[in-house]
Amino acid sequence: MKPDPSNFKEISHLTTARYNERAEAFWEGTKDHDVMQNVTVLLQHLTRRPPCIILDFGCGPGRDLKAFSQLGHVAVGLDGAARFVEMARNYSGCAVWHQDFLDLDLPDEYFDGIFANASLFHVPCSELPRVLRELRATLRPGGVLFSSNPRGNNEEGWNQGRYAVYHDIECWRRYMADANFIEITHYYRPKGLPREQQPWLASLWRKADS
Numbered sequence: 001m002k003p004d005p006s007n008f009k010e011i012s013h014l015t016t017a018r019y020n021e022r023a024e025a026f027w028e029g030t031k032d033h034d035v036m037q038n039v040t041v042l043l044q045h046l047t048r049r050p051p052c053i054i055l056d057f058g059c060g061p062g063r064d065l066k067a068f069s070q071l072g073h074v075a076v077g078l079d080g081a082a083r084f085v086e087m088a089r090n091y092s093g094c095a096v097w098h099q100d101f102l103d104l105d106l107p108d109e110y111f112d113g114i115f116a117n118a119s120l121f122h123v124p125c126s127e128l129p130r131v132l133r134e135l136r137a138t139l140r141p142g143g144v145l146f147s148s149n150p151r152g153n154n155e156e157g158w159n160q161g162r163y164a165v166y167h168d169i170e171c172w173r174r175y176m177a178d179a180n181f182i183e184i185t186h187y188y189r190p191k192g193l194p195r196e197q198q199p200w201l202a203s204l205w206r207k208a209d210s
């Protein structure tokens with residue numbers, strides 16, 4: 001199924017409803033996942049001295065949000081699922097914004113870094129350029145954006161009640177370059193496994209000068 005403009009609200013509604021329904025099960029299944037490789041890559045490329053202001057875009061129940069806070073940074077979460085917002089606030093003690101990925105309201109040049117771990121793949125391809133421009137606008141000059149998405153051959157559609165896009169690196173590079181980001185690095189996860197056993201494409205990007 002390819003989205004059309006009239007479907008965007010439904011796409012967001014059904015995807016977030018699925019996460020709300022399975023919030024506790026999602027937490028139990030992901031709370032012990034080790035993503036410190038991703039966290040470290042983002043933090044290593046921040047240009048300002050800590051504490052930095054970091055947006056956890058699609059923070060879920062707050063696992064990584066709390067990790068950033070414990071490392072001494074000002075962490076702000078954002079999620080479209082109301083149940084995740086509640087859980088993340090309680091778990092992390094951080095500010096968490098309840099915002100739809102397709103209807104963002106972000107401050108200009110506010111964040112030093114954005115951590116989009118397993119979140120941007122829910123944005124339909126037709127809306128991704130706009131969303132990336134909005135994320136770029138909320139970064140301070142020289143700010144960085146980390147993303148991790150399940151990789152594929154650019155398939156797009158519904159999967160287990162959620163809308164998803166499975167990008168390859170070439171396509172993802174085009175989207176990021178068009179949004180005026182410069183690639184710093186990319187890699188596949190989990191670390192140390194053969195490529196066919198690495199379903200996640202991770203990448204880090206710096207906001208280019210206007």
